[in-house]
Amino acid sequence: MSIEEIFHQYLDSKVFRDREKLLPDYVPEELPHRDEQIVTLAKVLAPALTGSRPSNVFIYGLTGTGKTAVTKYVLRKIREKAQHKVDYVYINCRQNNTSYRVLAELAKHLGVKVPFTGLALGEVMKRLVQGLERHRGIIVVVLDEVDNLVKRNGDDVLYFLTRVNEELTSSKVSVIGITNDLKFTEFLDARVKSSLGEEELVFPPYNAVQLEDILRRRAREALKDGVVDDEVLKKVAAIAARQNGDCRLALDILLKAADIADREGADKITQVHVDKARNEIEKNLAVDIIKTMPLHVKLVLASIYLLSRDNSSRMITTGLIYDKYKELASKLGMEPVTSRRISDIINELDIVGIINARVISLGRYGRTKVVSIGVPLKNVEEGLASDSILKTLFGIG
Numbered sequence: 001m002s003i004e005e006i007f008h009q010y011l012d013s014k015v016f017r018d019r020e021k022l023l024p025d026y027v028p029e030e031l032p033h034r035d036e037q038i039v040t041l042a043k044v045l046a047p048a049l050t051g052s053r054p055s056n057v058f059i060y061g062l063t064g065t066g067k068t069a070v071t072k073y074v075l076r077k078i079r080e081k082a083q084h085k086v087d088y089v090y091i092n093c094r095q096n097n098t099s100y101r102v103l104a105e106l107a108k109h110l111g112v113k114v115p116f117t118g119l120a121l122g123e124v125m126k127r128l129v130q131g132l133e134r135h136r137g138i139i140v141v142v143l144d145e146v147d148n149l150v151k152r153n154g155d156d157v158l159y160f161l162t163r164v165n166e167e168l169t170s171s172k173v174s175v176i177g178i179t180n181d182l183k184f185t186e187f188l189d190a191r192v193k194s195s196l197g198e199e200e201l202v203f204p205p206y207n208a209v210q211l212e213d214i215l216r217r218r219a220r221e222a223l224k225d226g227v228v229d230d231e232v233l234k235k236v237a238a239i240a241a242r243q244n245g246d247c248r249l250a251l252d253i254l255l256k257a258a259d260i261a262d263r264e265g266a267d268k269i270t271q272v273h274v275d276k277a278r279n280e281i282e283k284n285l286a287v288d289i290i291k292t293m294p295l296h297v298k299l300v301l302a303s304i305y306l307l308s309r310d311n312s313s314r315m316i317t318t319g320l321i322y323d324k325y326k327e328l329a330s331k332l333g334m335e336p337v338t339s340r341r342i343s344d345i346i347n348e349l350d351i352v353g354i355i356n357a358r359v360i361s362l363g364r365y366g367r368t369k370v371v372s373i374g375v376p377l378k379n380v381e382e383g384l385a386s387d388s389i390l391k392t393l394f395g396i397g
């Protein structure tokens with residue numbers, strides 16, 4: 001296909017009306033099945049309309065439950081309606097995962113000059129206090145995926161932001177912390193924890209019927225009429241409902257299926273397109289999970305991988321895995337972890353679906369766990385091969 005033909009096909013899409021509307025960052029004009037959360041958050045933030053400081057809010061919910069979308073939606077509405085100066089800053093703490101970077105983002109928003117790196121945190125905070133004071137209004141700081149920041153850098157930023165009002169006279173700061181991992185609150189100072197949690201909001205997962213409804217509305221905006229049938233939407237919704245009711249995943253699959261259909265020049269998205277999209281996403285997911293595993297977990301997985309690859313007929317027992325793991329660890333000159341830890345790692349790998357483990361009885365020899373790889377071997381290979389140590393040592397990839 002020539003480049004002209006590719007562009008022509010894209011411009012002449014039979015599938016898309018407005019592809020943007022399926023992208024994860026787009027916040028639609030309506031967010032069905034989140035009325036309760038929208039109303040609660042609106043009530044908490046409403047004091048901002050008349051210039052009072054709203055309570056800080058802590059928002060928790062699994063991934064893809066609409067936390068970010070609802071927060072941005074309500075804040076936009078408040079900003080439109082407010083008689084006083086109300087502003088908000090959205091900072092994603094996965095992308096900005098150090099205290100310095102989070103504060104520098106806030107500084108940028110306030111027009112405060114802070115170099116990209118190099119100042120002491122205390123100095124950045126001092127400049128921020130001046131910037132906030134000049135702002136003369138209410139400013140809501142949204143820290144999305146805040147667990148990433150706290151786990152790496154502690155709670156300095158949260159401490160600063162929840163205390164800074166004591167130093168301000170003409171501005172007020174509120175914080176909204178969003179997370180899908182409640183465990184991080186263990187890392188918080190008790191005072192920070194209680195001020196961040198002045199109000200708490202929980203976002204439950206969507207069910208299949210709700211997801212189908214959301215998909216239908218997003219599809220109406222993004223796709224041409226008649227391109228996607230109800231059965232197809234039902235299928236996508238059912239897949240995402242099984243994965244903790246994750247709306248992000250539902251939209252991801254629909255977008256990918258639409259892209260595949262579009263590239264094929266089809267005028268309808270079929271179940272086959274959905275299957276292809278799902279395979280592609282699952283493959284990426286497995287590879288990503290493996291890439292970010294700690295080294296010893298990768299080594300255990302590499303042991304299972306090598307045992308499956310080289311000895312496909314043999315049952316892979318915990319004992320065999322431990323022997324193989326010790327062999328690999330010694331080649332690397334590393335101290336092996338205990339067999340008990342290996343058992344835990346095997347359970348962890350089982351839970352995320354990278355391997356399947358089941359216990360079998362060996363009659364009078366007792367019981368053992370038998371393991372098999374739960375995703376295509378080539379995905380495991382790709383994930384492990386991205387680790388330079390594993391790649392060179394074992395010739396994987």
Ligand SMILES: Nc1ncnc2c1ncn2[C@@H]1O[C@H](COP(=O)(O)OP(=O)(O)OP(=O)(O)O)[C@@H](O)[C@H]1O
Pocket residue numbers: 023024025026027028030031032033034061062063064065066067068069070179180214218247248251
């Ligand atoms: N009720 C809804 N109606 C329409 N789209 C929605 C709804 N809820 C979520 N979405 C969409 O689903 C995607 C994921 O939502 P969002 O980013 O708000 O989830 P989240 O809970 O913040 O997840 P994460 O923890 O992964 O950031 C976004 O594209 C968002 O627009």
